Amino acid sequence: MLKYSRQRESIKSYLDAHRTHPTAETVYQNVRQEFPNISLGTVYRNLNLLADMGEILRISPGSGPDRYDADCSPHYHFICKECGTVLDIDMEHQAQLDKAAAKQFDGTITNHVTHFFGLCPECKNTKLL
């Protein structure tokens, strides 16, 4: 049975208010303003809980720590090869990919995750100089 916790509430509302795909560490540093004694373990436990309940999304960018996103709608992410920033991609979800992949496959395909890579707007400009 799930019980309310002020810490979880604070973590969730931080994510709701900041769509920057923060890491657990970033969430920790910020929620600490409200709960100076919160422990990193509590942040991880609640992020996992929220993700398991489907209230937030976990993004695993191939390298570096996982990111979290309050936007649970199926959408894609961009990851900057230079600075690691994670940005939302404004593009419709390609549900047909799952069917295309299932054609020659004997198992069951339920979903897919796509990450786009390249240079974010800022790093792109820096490279021009």
Next chain:
Amino acid sequence: MLKYSRQRESIKSYLDAHRTHPTAETVYQNVRQEFPNISLGTVYRNLNLLADMGEILRISPGSGPDRYDADCSPHYHFICKECGTVLDIDMEHQAQLDKAAAKQFDGTITNHVTHFFGLCPECKNTKLL
């Protein structure tokens, strides 16, 4: 300047011969048959080197250790939610996705990585019982 090494040769040929997307640990255990004194660090260093040179592919499956693949052609992977197995997906590469993603995006998109999730053929059968 890159110098030849018997250890790197052995790692590369293990990958060439086994298209099972092994982890660094699995490569280590197997190459150890030929080089009993090889260290895990050497395996990691050479896998990174080969990946940087574009001779092998690194697959980061969101959870668990990275996998390596001698097949560098752009292709997709399936990851079993139950057992973690990584399998090749027989499906053409969707190059147009990069362009679609770039439309509303101010940075530069060079490539994308897509992982399909679900149940592998074996776990699917096990679930039926």
Next chain:
DNA sequence: CTCAAAAATAGTAATGATTACTGTTTTCGA
């Protein structure tokens, strides 16, 4: 409201994957 069981917490230790460091060995071109 009170109180106790269940859940959550803080603090800390442990784990797993990977990288970094160091002294020795191997490679390879002059």
Next chain:
DNA sequence: TCGAAAACAGTAATCATTACTATTTTTGAG
């Protein structure tokens, strides 16, 4: 054949995350 550069083995360290434990918080029944 010889010496600089690169790679090595072995080990220590790092990073992200999970596990453990004693204490505190939540919540529903009386």
